[in-house]
Amino acid sequence: MADIYEQRTYNSGEIGFGDKPGIVVVDYMTAFTDPKYPLGGAPLIERGVENTARLLDAARRAGVPIANCWTSYHSQREMPHWKVQAVREQFIHGAPGTELEPRTYDESYDMGLCKSGPSIFFETPVASFFAKERVDTVIVTGCVTSGCIRASTIDSFSRGFRTIVPEDCVGDHDEGPHRDNLRDVGRRYADIKDADTVIEYIEDWRKKNR
Amino acid sequence: MADIYEQRTYNSGEIGFGDKPGIVVVDYMTAFTDPKYPLGGAPLIERGVENTARLLDAARRAGVPIANCWTSYHSQREMPHWKVQAVREQFIHGAPGTELEPRTYDESYDMGLCKSGPSIFFETPVASFFAKERVDTVIVTGCVTSGCIRASTIDSFSRGFRTIVPEDCVGDHDEGPHRDNLRDVGRRYADIKDADTVIEYIEDWRKKNR
């Protein structure tokens, strides 16, 4: 299937890393990371949390800006027309499940924020923070690949950033949609890498910017 | 595969049509609709154009607001980091391929506009036009399903609209990604319908609002 797209000039050349990274951590909240919740505890998400935790350690040591978000609303009246019942009923400000995952959130360092749409950039201050910091390269981590990661990757691209998705730092409830979405964005908007490659880039960047 | 998601409460209930429709027509420009261009002339896109033309006839008779966009840039310097060579080289203001498809564009009626990202709502005046018109239901048409339709559907949802994708009014270069993306958005953000169902809704709406 890739061939049809490549014949039409999709996936022609890498974007590459730029001069200043920023990291977004999308919806690593306990509703997704704790198996006791309806959306929680998928193996690919667990894998994503662990790799993202390693990546964020390196990033914090290097002073890289990090935005770390959850999703919640005042009530059903204010939320968009979600077709996911667990989101409609449980993603309410202060409800259990809306806490940020402790393995990936550092309250003293990260810009923590509440978002209202699938994308971490949609109607949030993240892009303004990154503009102030002169970020040109956005590393996308979090969940779920076929939902909020897809949306955040599109928006990162649209906003002019070099966009990198380390595929072992993002997760989904199932492998099919995880792969389908990495395929779609990798053809158009983003480079698909892994945690180790991004950590190496961050450590090199740190040495150059000391 | 659907079952894993439905067990987790995805796809729980329809959104339904609201009180006032608006239509977006995404990237039905000759670069996609004319086979002489690298991205042009896929059968699903041809099918989409024909069904969208029927839908727009009904919509214009009913006075429904229509936004009809193409994608182009001043130069490569100003565009986001596209991995699609044909976009990078050919989507330049005024270049061949950037004209709106005549079967779906009515210059005297539609709000024609140039967009810069995959989504027709991203940094364009479409949502403001729809707010002024009190639109609450957005019908998404155009191409390609696994690119700009996916992005436009996410943004329509995020901006609070009831979002309907008539699947025979959107098209792609190949069937796999077309279906994968309808599946992903149909679980979360939008109702997947067909042209005839939407035309019927518009004609009913027109009778009620005469």
Add this chain to the structure above:
Amino acid sequence: MADIYEQRTYNSGEIGFGDKPGIVVVDYMTAFTDPKYPLGGAPLIERGVENTARLLDAARRAGVPIANCWTSYHSQREMPHWKVQAVREQFIHGAPGTELEPRTYDESYDMGLCKSGPSIFFETPVASFFAKERVDTVIVTGCVTSGCIRASTIDSFSRGFRTIVPEDCVGDHDEGPHRDNLRDVGRRYADIKDADTVIEYIEDWRKKNR
């Protein structure tokens, strides 16, 4: 001075109220409403709070959507380049002064939210909430007239809403800038009214929509 602008066709005709109101309450937080803070306790702001409280009572009885915001940040690193020292040093998440004013905030009814720029619409979910509710008329209240009210009024206009500023529901540290800004926006973007006129409109609207 008005004459030069009116000769050039500014201020030509009223906008008028529309079919569905929504209200924004901008920065009635204790940093502005309590005299113990550097920015707190100006008489025009005190007057604004009292009139807004009356207006909101009527609005909540009528079921009108209300968005009620404060401004704060994770740290100085994430905030824009404010030239106001009290904002830079004190508008930090959870700090004293960032609580919403109890006379104008009803936690059980209002959509409370944190904003990051002067405008309540800038990178916040307010416009999406209003789109879902089919709001076409935005009533702007809060402080300060020559800062966040000016910015919120511009954005309300830009987003396609009929915009009404009840001048006794907005306040400033001094009268000159208060009046200058009402003059500028009243010529271009908004109708300048008072609390009683808006309350009457809301009560009429309520009767029609019972």
Add this chain to the structure above:
Amino acid sequence: MADIYEQRTYNSGEIGFGDKPGIVVVDYMTAFTDPKYPLGGAPLIERGVENTARLLDAARRAGVPIANCWTSYHSQREMPHWKVQAVREQFIHGAPGTELEPRTYDESYDMGLCKSGPSIFFETPVASFFAKERVDTVIVTGCVTSGCIRASTIDSFSRGFRTIVPEDCVGDHDEGPHRDNLRDVGRRYADIKDADTVIEYIEDWRKKNR
């Protein structure tokens, strides 16, 4: 009057120039620059055009990104609720008055674009272009100070940029509102400078970046 605001900690310290400039040229279109139009030919605007032309010469030699906009709409249906009759009736795509002023627009260099609200950043690709270029300092030029310049300055600030307004590069129909608005934004969001100071900064920047 300044004293009341400074006692409350407004205007505390300069923002300063950053590492990479970008320039916005707002609404220098013939409707404002040619005296034959109702909004055209005010002396402060004429002065602004001449100083901006000098500034842009230096900027183009240095490779600084420039966004140059006009305002127009498909029809009155799509435009926001303007209270300025000349805008409502004459700011239509392709109408006389909507051409960019030739003294300040270089089609071969500048990103020319159509905007729909007062701010050049509102629902336009300008911020994405600047993010790609790593701009951190925005120079605001154009007209009118008490309208689109005020709006563009607020948005530049909100989006995280260091914002500089060279006061002799912006103009208005009358001096009072021109000064009032520079006062308001200079206290909060931007440094007020002049063309010569900005040209000197750009020439220094050019030498450092050769």
